Amino acid sequence: MIERRDITGLVLAGGRGARMGGADKGLQPLRGVPLALHALRRLAPQVERCLVSANRNLPTYASFGVPVVSDALPDHPGPLGGLLAGLQAAATDWLLTVPCDTPAFPLDLAERMATQAVLDGADIVLAASRTPDGGLQRQPVFCLLRRTLEPALGSFVQQGGRGLSHWAATLGAAVAAFETPEAFTNANTLEELQRLH
Numbered sequence: 333m334i335e336r337r338d339i340t341g342l343v344l345a346g347g348r349g350a351r352m353g354g355a356d357k358g359l360q361p362l363r364g365v366p367l368a369l370h371a372l373r374r375l376a377p378q379v380e381r382c383l384v385s386a387n388r389n390l391p392t393y394a395s396f397g398v399p400v401v402s403d404a405l406p407d408h409p410g411p412l413g414g415l416l417a418g419l420q421a422a423a424t425d426w427l428l429t430v431p432c433d434t435p436a437f438p439l440d441l442a443e444r445m446a447t448q449a450v451l452d453g454a455d456i457v458l459a460a461s462r463t464p465d466g467g468l469q470r471q472p473v474f475c476l477l478r479r480t481l482e483p484a485l486g487s488f489v490q491q492g493g494r495g496l497s498h499w500a501a502t503l504g505a506a507v508a509a510f511e512t513p514e515a516f517t518n519a520n521t522l523e524e525l526q527r528l529h
């Protein structure tokens with residue numbers, strides 16, 4: 333069994349916000365609350381402790397009341413930089429990552445991901461949502477992985493690797509399927525954020 337006390341949660345808010353015109357996506361308000369804080373509040377009851385990955389506006393993120401970690405790698409190589417920083421900071425055996433721009437992800441995310449890891453004997457699990465035709469749409473930034481994968485991830489990134497899905501595939505990642513695609517609705521642009529309102 334992987335229990336709540338075995339998991340550190342990480343909200344990924346360290347991106348450049350290119351599709352939001354360079355704005356710090358995690359601090360964009362949704363119903364008066366920053367997106368990243370929505371994600372943090374949803375994640376916290378599911379895990380032992382939480383972290384936030386951020387590379388800008390660090391005092392604001394620190395005001396959320398959890399430790400903030402930043403990329404040690406130059407040029408902020410997408411989610412993998414935040415993932416690596418989270419693995420280095422985690423004090424539990426497992427790390428569960430969620431993006432800052434998806435405020436209504438499943439309330440049983442950690443439990444379902446952990447169950448899948450045990451069932452498949454996997455060191456890494458990706459979430460997936462069901463598509464209208466019955467297929468699966470992977471949601472790779474929703475990722476549960478063992479802390480012991482830190483060296484493998486560091487090596488992958490140093491060799492120029494960037495895609496989380498690609499790296500996970502090299503490790504034989506398991507997939508946890510969720511039947512509620514609307515739970516993974518995100519806000520990559522200001523227009524999408526307006527629709528979430």
